[in-house]
Amino acid sequence: MNVKMPQLTPVSRSDDQILDQTLRPRSFDDYVGQEKIKENIRIILGAARKRKEPAEHLLLHGPSGLGKTTLAYLIAKELGTSLKITSGTALEKAGDVGSILTSLGDGDVLFIDEVHRLNRAVEEVIYPAMENFKLDIIIGKGIAAKTLQIDLPRFTLVAATTKISLLSAPFRSRFGIDFRLDFYDENDVEKIISRSAMLLGVEIDKKAVGVIASASRFTPRVANRLLKRVRDYAQIKDMQSVTAIVAKEALGMLEIDSCGLENTDRKILKAIAVNFDGGPVGLKSVAAAIAEEEGTIEEVYEPYLMRIGFLARTSKGRIITTAGCRHLGIEPKNETLFS
Ligand SMILES: Nc1ncnc2c1ncn2[C@@H]1O[C@H](COP(=O)(O)OP(=O)(O)O)[C@@H](O)[C@H]1O
Ligand SMILES: [Mg+2]
Incomplete structure (x- = not known):
């Protein structure tokens, strides 16, 4: 070609x-x-x-x-x-x-x-x-x-x-x-990470692949990006191979949590939960509250937050779900909104 x-x-x-x-x-x-x-x-x-x-x-x-x-x-x-x-x-x-x-x-x-x-x-x-x-x-x-x-x-x-x-x-x-195209299941993401590790010459054990996969937002590009960051971290630490412990440490340094949420995801959820009482709130207001572009929130962050059931879109705007609140360690304010 x-x-x-x-x-x-x-x-x-x-x-x-x-x-x-x-x-x-x-x-x-x-x-x-x-x-x-x-x-x-x-x-x-x-x-x-x-x-x-x-x-x-x-x-x-x-x-x-x-x-x-x-x-x-x-x-x-x-x-x-x-x-x-x-x-x-x-x-x-x-x-x-x-x-x-x-x-x-x-x-x-x-x-x-x-x-x-x-x-x-x-x-x-x-x-x-x-x-x-x-x-x-x-x-x-x-x-x-x-x-x-x-x-x-x-x-x-x-x-x-x-x-x-x-x-x-x-x-x-x-x-x-x-x-x-839909999000990938975790098995497929693991396969992608293993293949990429081979291509990049990264020695990585199965558990570490699992750790990276679970933080990859079911998305191949994210999986590859995280693998590379974890590899860099392992290199700086003079580790020959990537283990689950190293992978967790590296993700922690990047402030990526066990669900694959980044700082911006948490900011979005927190803004809805705290500033807007759980919602419903319009995209514009969320964007203004966290100083992020509407398009980026809608295209990059929200699809995954909805997929894992932390955020929902209603005809009146965005709401944070009970699961989303629990993940942040916040008590849901109005149970009826979150059902
Ligand atoms: N099904 C797949 N199997 C293996 N790797 C994939 C797959 N889909 C995407 N990737 C990886 O993710 C990266 C991003 O994919 P890309 O086609 O650019 O996504 P999009 O165009 O949808 O944003 C690719 O470079 C590739 O390495
Ligand atoms: Mg593309």
Whole structure:
């Protein structure tokens, strides 16, 4: 597979991105869990190959770090085509999409990350491109304006989003199928940690893998990040291998508790419990109370807090649950709210 990174993509090489790249599964066999999705994707790709047609456009959604970008890589690899990567924030104008679409080869995969951030003007260029591989170009302005239609290569769009609710219905309907990636079970997270440890050359015992897994928020990216931090800690302490004790110490240093909660998670819960009497409270107020961005709270922290049943969203706003209060060591104020 040949991966072309177009200029349009902002490439910042943070430590996390480098880690993502190093540990990214290279084949479907390395891609742990999500069995149903893998099976469905393989059927879709196999059928497309048989018909010698481009595969249907696919939409991947779910919280960050669960393997959406990795799937895009694997799809292109399985199809034996090139992958072009861009994101909803990079495609600002109709012309941006035009230049990327015309640069594709026949059968290529175009991956648009954070697709919910595409603006209307860009979406409108994408519709005909997705439907019949045509690009409408408007030349001139006002009454002299003319539309020119050009043929595009037959490509497959793979789009990813953490916020499916922000996609318009017409846009969503243009995908052949959408897949919701779910949190991983602890067994799968353990497998991912063991595989990553092998790739990074980290000696780690089974119990330590378990300790890291239980603090990993059921999320592969978090698991890999914690493994790396634990490895760094073990190195500083001159330990040859990572044991459960070392792993616990390292997580303690990072202020990550046994449920995988970080400081910010606890701040969110505490703000709801203490400042807002347990809720319901709007996202804006929570964000203001802890000086964190609304989007970050909603996309990064809340999905996991809801998953473990510490926080719930109601029509009136966020509430902390009884379990959430107990975890903080706070007595729930109004039992009726928390049921
Ligand atoms: N199913 C999986 N098996 C093994 N590792 C995975 C899996 N899903 C994700 N990862 C790891 O987690 C990292 C983040 O995955 P990524 O595809 O970038 O997530 P997303 O795009 O959903 O935020 C990857 O680099 C990879 O190392
Ligand atoms: Mg991604």
